[in-house]
Amino acid sequence: MATLCRPAIAVPDHVITMEDTLRLARTHHADHPQLGLVLRLISNTGVRTRHLIQPIEQTLQHPGFETRNLLYEREAKRLVPPVIESALEHAGVGVRDIDLIVYVSCTGFMMPSLTAWIINEMGFRAETRQLPIAQLGCAAGGAAINRAHDFCLAYPEANALIVACEFCSLCYQPTDLGVGSLLSNGLFGDGVAAAVVRGRGGTGVALERNGSHLVPDTEDWISYAVRNTGFHFQLDKRVPTTMKMLAPALRALSEQHRWNVSRLDFQIVHAGGPRILDDLCTFLEVDPEMFRYSRATLTERGNIASCVVFDALERLFADGGVPDAARGLIAGFGPGITAEMVLGRWVASPEASPDAAPRAARPRLDHVAHGRRAEEQAGVG
Template identity: 75%
Template sequence: MAVLCKPAIAVPEYVITNEETLDLARQLHGDHPQIDLVLRLIEHTGVQKRHLIQPIEKVLQHPGFDARSITYEEHTRARVPAVVRRALDHAELEPDQIDLIVYVSCTGFMMPPATSWLIGEMGFRPETRQLPIAQLGCAAGGAAVNRAHDYCTAYPDANVLIVACEFCSLCYQPTDLGVGSLLSNGLFGDGIAAVVLRGSGGTGVRLERNG
């Protein structure tokens, strides 16, 4: 039975608190017709602080899609390998023992995908299978575990690395003033997580099925 090992997580160094977020919303959108609703929603998210890959002042500058894509790639390359390495250590495996990498991210774009770069950078086997998943948002982590479990069910001795890399601050759009978007601006932060699903061996949560 497949075992989901201990995950590794990392958050960037810049922090914005809930109170700072509320103050910022008042400054930027004080004349919004639904500002009171937005403030109540942000206040009651339960999120006390968020981590960002850049200072909030730089996030608000919004230099355009091309510049943000460059920032996404730079921070992916700089931050993801260390998290992957810790996840592999928790699973007591080396990169060449991984058979599939499932990589989820909907807040940036790389071509070739980050999976290809990781394979070349960290010593995974050239034939390591790749499954980049985009556009699933909050459901992506669960979907990644499901696909990893499917793979280990088909290949009981396989090992699957799952990586989630989301830099939500890069999706800020200053002209999008819908209540849902303003709530998202005050709710989501940046972070990376990685975990290994071992088809056999390992210590962690045993997965019987997925859905």
């Protein structure tokens, strides 16, 4: 059974507080006709601090889409490798044990994907499969887990590495003065995350069932307008109501698995804003304490897009986890409107897993085994 191991997280050094954000809003938009509303909305996010890849003075400048994208590439190459190394260590595997890399990001663009650079730079095997996901936004964290789960179901001996890299501050557009855009300026933060899904063994969340749900006719509620100046984030005022439509999908997936979503032991969900968490408490009939890790991520780091579910999950690990075999849900929400959901049980130690036999004792994928034999014959690895 595939197991999602402990994630690794990194955030940039530059910090902006809510007080800083409110001050900047008052200074830069003093004449905005809805400034009072914007200030209230930002205050209600509960985001106390966010991390940015540049000092705020540089973040507020717009040197052009090309310069920003070059900054995205440079900072991704700086921050991603140490996070990958930590995630591999958490999972007890090495670079040559990875069969698939899923890379998710919606805040910069590279082709070839950063996956190619990761494979070359960090010593992953040339046979490592690549799956870049660029257009699922905040839901991509859940989608990455689900695609890694699917891969390990197809290839039970395989391991998948997930990497999420989000520099939301690079999407700041000084000319976008709509209430939704100004709200996003006080909500989103930057971060990088990585996690391994092991086909056999490992500790963490043993994945059992995953699913997706698209709310019909909501594709323009969260979107990008791609213009000469880059990605312009567009947020419909109806977005805060989406949990009324997505909560039934979470409940339905649990019922398919013969679980009651209201009685799970842990839930890690995307924290796009406090309204999402408050509404889930109501619609899923759970105590607010259930979402304490997602809320902590929102409070301390803001909405870090696809990284949120990994940051919240890492907080669960850091808090000592939950009892062995505890049942839980992980879910990401994003453009579409889309939910990516997975159910699983907590595995407290490798010995507790029925698939705990060491990977080395099991046959590898045919193409992987052939590659390893060729390396051994050549005296490599």
